[in-house]
Amino acid sequence: MREFEGIFKDLSPVVFRFLLSLCGDESLAEELTSETFYQAYLHIGQFRGDCKIETWLCQIAKNALYKEQKRRGRLTGRDYPESAEAGNSFFEAIADKEEALWIHRHLHRLKEPYREVFMLRVFGELSFREIADICGKSEVWAKVTFYRAKSKLMDEMEGKL
Numbered sequence: 001m002r003e004f005e006g007i008f009k010d011l012s013p014v015v016f017r018f019l020l021s022l023c024g025d026e027s028l029a030e031e032l033t034s035e036t037f038y039q040a041y042l043h044i045g046q047f048r049g050d051c052k053i054e055t056w057l058c059q060i061a062k063n064a065l066y067k068e069q070k071r072r073g074r075l076t077g078r079d080y081p082e083s084a085e086a087g088n089s090f091f092e093a094i095a096d097k098e099e100a101l102w103i104h105r106h107l108h109r110l111k112e113p114y115r116e117v118f119m120l121r122v123f124g125e126l127s128f129r130e131i132a133d134i135c136g137k138s139e140v141w142a143k144v145t146f147y148r149a150k151s152k153l154m155d156e157m158e159g160k161l
Helices: 002-023 026-042 053-072 090-095 097-107 114-122 128-135 139-157
Strands: none
Touching: 002 026, 002 053, 002 114, 026 053, 053 128, 097 114, 097 139, 114 128, 114 139, 128 139
16 A cells, blocks of 8 residues: 555656646546546556556556546547637747647647657656656657657648648
């Protein structure tokens, strides 16, 4: 039990940021972080050690989010507005909510793993090392994938794709 408390203390911020990057809702991310650790506690015996514990927890978290979205009868990205004007700077646009929704609309057109890596880095504020661990890849892979995702997203937003 004490070991699990340590895992919770150390990794709940990682799981929370991961969920926040996926759903964009702090309240939901907090609720699903709790659900993630509850499920992990119930099924800790099923953890085989094939990956890092944070990778396993993030997979549980992702499944919890998908289950919640299915329960609510909606999918990520469905409610975004059809258009908005682009801002002068890509990163300044993220700060503006209206334009951030427009960016999200384009972001959801990206294929995996670009979309997930971009969301983890920008919205989840995860390091490249944390992203690499979650995806089971190298840190270099995470950096290259993020760069490509950013390029693809900017091309998409400029109408080049």
